[in-house]
Amino acid sequence: MAKVLEVKGLSKQYKKGVYASHNVSFDIDEGEIFALIGPNGAGKTTTIRMIATLLQSTEGDATVAGYSINDNPNKVRECITYLPDEAGAYKTMTGTQYLKFMAGIFAPDKATANEYVKNATEMCGLGDRLSDKIGSYSRGMIRKLLLSRAVMSRPKLAILDEPTSGLDIINALEIRRMIKELAQKYGMSFLLSSHNMLEIEFVSDRVGIIAKGHLLEVGKPNELKVKHGVGNLEEVFERVVKDSEASDIA
Amino acid sequence: MKLLTLLKKELRELLTLTTVITIIGSVILLVALGSVMDSAMSEIAESGEDITICNKDTGAFSGAVIKSLEEADYNVKLVDLEVGDYASQLNELDIASVVIIPESFSASVENILSGELNTEGKITPVDVEYVSKMTSLSALSNVDVGSQMALTAIEAAVKSVVYANKNMSLAEIELIESPVNLIETTVVGTKQEQVSSMLLSSYGMITGMIIPIVIYVLIIYSSQMIMSAVSTEKIDKTLETLLTAPVSRLSVLMAKMCAATIVSALFAVAFMVGFDSMMGGMASGVAGNVDNSVLDKLGLNLSVSGYILLGLQMFLSLLITLAISLILGALAKDAKQSQTLMMPITVTAMIPYMLSMFVDMNEMGVVKWILYAIPYTHTYIAQDNIIFGNTGLYVGGLVYQIVVLVVCMTIAVRLFMSDKLFTMSLNFGEKRKKTRKKKSPLAE
Numbered sequence: 001m002a003k004v005l006e007v008k009g010l011s012k013q014y015k016k017g018v019y020a021s022h023n024v025s026f027d028i029d030e031g032e033i034f035a036l037i038g039p040n041g042a043g044k045t046t047t048i049r050m051i052a053t054l055l056q057s058t059e060g061d062a063t064v065a066g067y068s069i070n071d072n073p074n075k076v077r078e079c080i081t082y083l084p085d086e087a088g089a090y091k092t093m094t095g096t097q098y099l100k101f102m103a104g105i106f107a108p109d110k111a112t113a114n115e116y117v118k119n120a121t122e123m124c125g126l127g128d129r130l131s132d133k134i135g136s137y138s139r140g141m142i143r144k145l146l147l148s149r150a151v152m153s154r155p156k157l158a159i160l161d162e163p164t165s166g167l168d169i170i171n172a173l174e175i176r177r178m179i180k181e182l183a184q185k186y187g188m189s190f191l192l193s194s195h196n197m198l199e200i201e202f203v204s205d206r207v208g209i210i211a212k213g214h215l216l217e218v219g220k221p222n223e224l225k226v227k228h229g230v231g232n233l234e235e236v237f238e239r240v241v242k243d244s245e246a247s248d249i250a
Numbered sequence: 251m252k253l254l255t256l257l258k259k260e261l262r263e264l265l266t267l268t269t270v271i272t273i274i275g276s277v278i279l280l281v282a283l284g285s286v287m288d289s290a291m292s293e294i295a296e297s298g299e300d301i302t303i304c305n306k307d308t309g310a311f312s313g314a315v316i317k318s319l320e321e322a323d324y325n326v327k328l329v330d331l332e333v334g335d336y337a338s339q340l341n342e343l344d345i346a347s348v349v350i351i352p353e354s355f356s357a358s359v360e361n362i363l364s365g366e367l368n369t370e371g372k373i374t375p376v377d378v379e380y381v382s383k384m385t386s387l388s389a390l391s392n393v394d395v396g397s398q399m400a401l402t403a404i405e406a407a408v409k410s411v412v413y414a415n416k417n418m419s420l421a422e423i424e425l426i427e428s429p430v431n432l433i434e435t436t437v438v439g440t441k442q443e444q445v446s447s448m449l450l451s452s453y454g455m456i457t458g459m460i461i462p463i464v465i466y467v468l469i470i471y472s473s474q475m476i477m478s479a480v481s482t483e484k485i486d487k488t489l490e491t492l493l494t495a496p497v498s499r500l501s502v503l504m505a506k507m508c509a510a511t512i513v514s515a516l517f518a519v520a521f522m523v524g525f526d527s528m529m530g531g532m533a534s535g536v537a538g539n540v541d542n543s544v545l546d547k548l549g550l551n552l553s554v555s556g557y558i559l560l561g562l563q564m565f566l567s568l569l570i571t572l573a574i575s576l577i578l579g580a581l582a583k584d585a586k587q588s589q590t591l592m593m594p595i596t597v598t599a600m601i602p603y604m605l606s607m608f609v610d611m612n613e614m615g616v617v618k619w620i621l622y623a624i625p626y627t628h629t630y631i632a633q634d635n636i637i638f639g640n641t642g643l644y645v646g647g648l649v650y651q652i653v654v655l656v657v658c659m660t661i662a663v664r665l666f667m668s669d670k671l672f673t674m675s676l677n678f679g680e681k682r683k684k685t686r687k688k689k690s691p692l693a694e
Contacts, residue, residue, distance in 0.1 A: 014673065044611065052494045056668040082494040090259070094268055104255035106496045134691030149491075159494075 002030045004157050004189040005051065009060035012046050018131040020046040022213040023060065028157065031187040033179060035204035036215075037197050037237065043213040044086060044193035045161055053161050065156050081106070083150040085162040088142065091135035092197055095145055098134060099152070101245065106153045120145075120152035123178065140171035146226075149177055151182050157180075161190045164199060176203045197233040207233065209240045216240045256492075260342060260509030264475055269513065273520045280524025287528065297326055301400040304331045304350045309356020315407045319400065332492065333438070336381045347382035347397040353435045359408060363415045375514050376408055438548040440640035445544050460525045461633050462606045465564060467521050469599040469626060472514035472568055473575045473592055479506060479580030481588035490672070503576070503666045518564070547638055556636045559644065566651040567629040571595060573658035578663075580671050602627040610634070622647070623656045 005028040012021045021043040028034045051062050053073040061068050069077040099120045100113070107113035121130060122142045131228040134142065143163070150158050163179065164172035180203060182188050182243045194200050199205055201221045207230050208218045217224065217240050221233055227240045301324045305312050320326050329348060331339050340348070358376040369376045373635060380401060413423045437445040483489035490504050507634055545551045552560065582588035605611055611621050611631055620629045628647025635644040665671055 014522070018658075049672070050488075050492075054490055054494060054672055074498070077494055078496045080494065082491065084487040084490045086487065086490060088488060090263060090265060090488060097262075100497075101255065101259050104254055104499050230295075 001161045003027050004030050004032075005034075005062065005064055005191065007051065008059075009063040010050055010060035010062055012043075012050060012055060012056040015084070017202045019043075024210070024213075024215045025060075026208050026215060026218050028189050028191060030156075030189055031108065031183055032206065033183050033190040033192065033204045035192040035194060035207045036103075036210050037200050037207050037233065038210040039195055042182060042195075042210045044195075044210055045246055046213075047192050047210070048082075048159055048161050048191065054082075068243050069195050070071055079156040081150040081155045081157075082159045082164060083161065085147055087146055087166055090147060092133065092213050094133055095130035095137070096121070096125070098145065099130075099149060102149045102247065103152065116152040120148035123151065124148035140167050143167055143171065144178075146151060147178060151178075151188065153159055157189045157191060163192060163194070164196070164245040165194075172199065179203055196239055201233045209237055211237075211241050211244065212245060213242070215219060216244050252497045253505060256497065256501055257508055258504035260505050262510065263479060264513045265653050273517055277520045277524040279602050280521070281527045282333045284524075284528035292459075300327065301397060301402060302329055302345050302579045303323065304329050304348050305349045306333075306353045307355035309359075311356040311411070312351045312409075315351075315404055318407065319403055323402070324399070330436055338384075340381065340383045345383070346385075347380065348530045349397050349400045350379035350381060351404070351483060351680075352379060353379050362408075362412055378404055379444060386562070436548070438637070440549060443544050443546050443548050445541075445548075446460060450545075450548075450550065453545075458633065459607060460522070462603050462630055463525055464518055465567065465626070466599055466603045467569060468564065469571050470592075470596060471517055472510055472572050475513060476506065476510045476572050476575040477582070477588045477592060478585070479510070479581035480576055481582040481585060484580060484671075485580070485584055493671075498668050500663065503663060507569075507572050508575065511568060512616070514568055514572075528628050539620055549639075552636065554634070557638050560632050563629040563632040563644075563651065566648070566655060567626050568656050570625050570651065570658055571619045573662045576662045577658070577665055580665055581674060595654070598624045599626050605629040612640065613639045620648070627653050 007024055007026050010021060010024045011019055011203070013019050018133045024043070024047050026034070034048060038060070040042050050057045050065065051064070051069060053069055053076050057070065061070050064067070064076045065079045067079065069076050075155050090101075093101065095222050096117070103113040105129035124147075126141060126145060129137070129141065134145070137145070147160070147163065150160065160179070164175050167175065176199065179190055179192070183190060190198065190204075192204060204221065206218060206220050207224070209216045209224075217236075219227070221236075224233070224236045225231065230236055230239060266689065279320070291601075299305075301319060303316060303326060305316065305328060316326060316328075322490075329343060329345065331343075331348065333350075340346075355376060358374060362373055362376065365373065378401065380397065382397065409427075410423065413426070416428075433444065435442055436445050436447050436450055483492070489502075493499055542551070575592075578591040579588055582591055600619055601609065603612075604627075605621070611627060612616055612634070613622060614621065628644075628651055632647065634640070635647070665674075
């Protein structure tokens with residue numbers, strides 16, 4: 001299967017010796033949902049932002065559909081969409097105006113833009129509320145709108161930072177289902193980040209455990225559970241982090 | 251096409267219903283204020299015909315003076331006041347001012363005519379009392395032209411009687427009254443006209459207030475607008491979405507700059523119209539005394555090219571403001587901090603604004619160089635530089651503003667092109683938390 005994303009030794013150093021993300025390497029296949037899991041401050045968002053071309057890496061590189069984030073960020077942007085953690089939308093616009101605006105930015109022509117708007121309108125399920133100002137939306141509605149925007153162009157790689165953060169159970173479940181459906185139906189690849197490991201266990205094909213900027217282990221959730229002899233990903237995470245600390249001390 | 255889409259979005263964000271209402275409301279308010287000022291000036295002019303006199307004198311002379319005032323078409327109102335508590339009497343009769351001719355008025359005039367000397371060996375001058383009521387600290391509310399005219403008329407009447415008694419001819423009286431014929435010439439740059447410089451100064455002071463006010467409002471409004479737009483986008487993380495879209499970062503930056511410029515320009519035009527109307531109302535009293543052709547000849551009315559040169563400096567100030575605001579807005583952590591970060595712009599815009607209304611900044615010795623370092627100063631003094639032919643200062647200011655703009659734009663573009671946009675923020679007044687390594691309880 002073709003690799004949509006290949007990350008090789010990606011690092012971000014803010015001060016000398018202080019790494020937010022250090023020597024991170026992993027890859028994502030076409031149609032695969034890959035999740036970076038770890039606690040707050042582990043380096044998930046920094047890694048994701050580098051891949052999304054928002055931050056420049058200090059070492060290493062990543063390629064999206066063969067384009068380097070360091071050498072060809074504009075081409076990378078044509079292949080990805082990015083949904084930041086707790087992102088908002090333009091409150092003075094209606095849902096439809098927002099989708100039209102974003103489609104105008106992402107689409108190469110008007111006909112494609114209309115198609116993107118149609119895709120997003122169907123997917124978000126907001127119906128008539130799309131003609132209301134975004135300022136009147138609930139958090140769940142905004143997240144659905146933003147997720148629909150992120151996938152309306154059917155990008156090769158959708159990067160979603162904490163996609164269900166702050167949402168209630170029903171809205172979170174709906175979003176997880178949407179992600180799975182899109183990967184299966186359109187062969188889209190997803191790079192997710194979350195500190196909610198139970199959610200990731202449900203939605204992702206493979207996970208990468210990240211802590212203190214280091215990617216400690218990568219694998220399928222079930223394989224990792226078997227490997228570490230535990231019942232869920234939270235326990236896998238605990239084991240992996242403790243093993244890592246123990247090897248550091250040794 | 252994408253730049254246009256971004257520009258439309260920025261305009262939609264900036265030109266909200268609230269903004270449009272603010273612009274239209276400001277113009278209506280200023281025009282209304284102009285109309286109020288105009289009518290206040292007209293009222294003062296009309297009140298110049300109203301004279302209130304309290305004549306305590308029973309002699310013929312005071313009666314003759316009052317008659318002469320009535321014949322000169324003044325509306326003379328005679329009242330009877332008790333000497334002493336004027337406050338209650340003026341309030342009771344609703345009179346703003348009154349000229350009180352004392353009981354001894356005619357007798358005093360007779361004494362002058364007879365050459366009678368007082369105990370000090372001098373001729374006693376005629377007493378006339380003037381009482382006026384102050385109702386406000388505002389300049390126009392206490393102006394009472396009518397009563398002042400009455401005092402002048404009384405003085406003139408006494409003088410004419412005295413002169414007549416000395417057997418002086420009309421020509422001699424006129425000569426004594428105006429022994430010096432002042433021929434005043436005012437020079438402006440290389441031009442000169444026979445006109446009072448005081449009159450021109452009064453006119454210039456009022457009309458010269460319009461441009462600085464518009465510049466100040468333009469700087470503050472555009473700064474607030476772009477800082478709020480950028481910081482909101484950063485806080486809401488909509489900027490992150492935009493900057494990962496297949497559109498150049500320069501387009502995102504340019505769209506914001508262009509939209510803010512368009513909206514600010516609209517605001518500037520609206521304010522210019524409003525202030526022009528308001529100041530027109532204020533200046534109507536003074537302007538009536540100044541011949542417009544004299545102003546044209548002296549170059550005190552800006553020509554089309556003058557307005558273009560002034561507009562160029564205003565535009566540069568606007569662009570500098572937008573570039574600085576972009577940088578500061580991008581560094582703001584939240585909406586509250588974005589307001590605080592406006593302080594440097596507000597202060598640097600206010601200092602030359604206040605000074606430009608009262609002093610000539612070009613004549614301020616060493617201080618002028620500090621003021622010249624503020625890029626906005628050159629826009630505030632542009633009108634003076636154009637009118638008074640200070641070409642070197644104008645061009646120097648223009649070049650300096652272009653340099654400042656290039657520097658600010660370079661910083662803004664670099665900020666938007668780099669990841670500092672997301673990794674840098676200003677922490678004013680926040681103490682850096684020092685984290686000390688604590689011993690783990692498990693280690694004990």
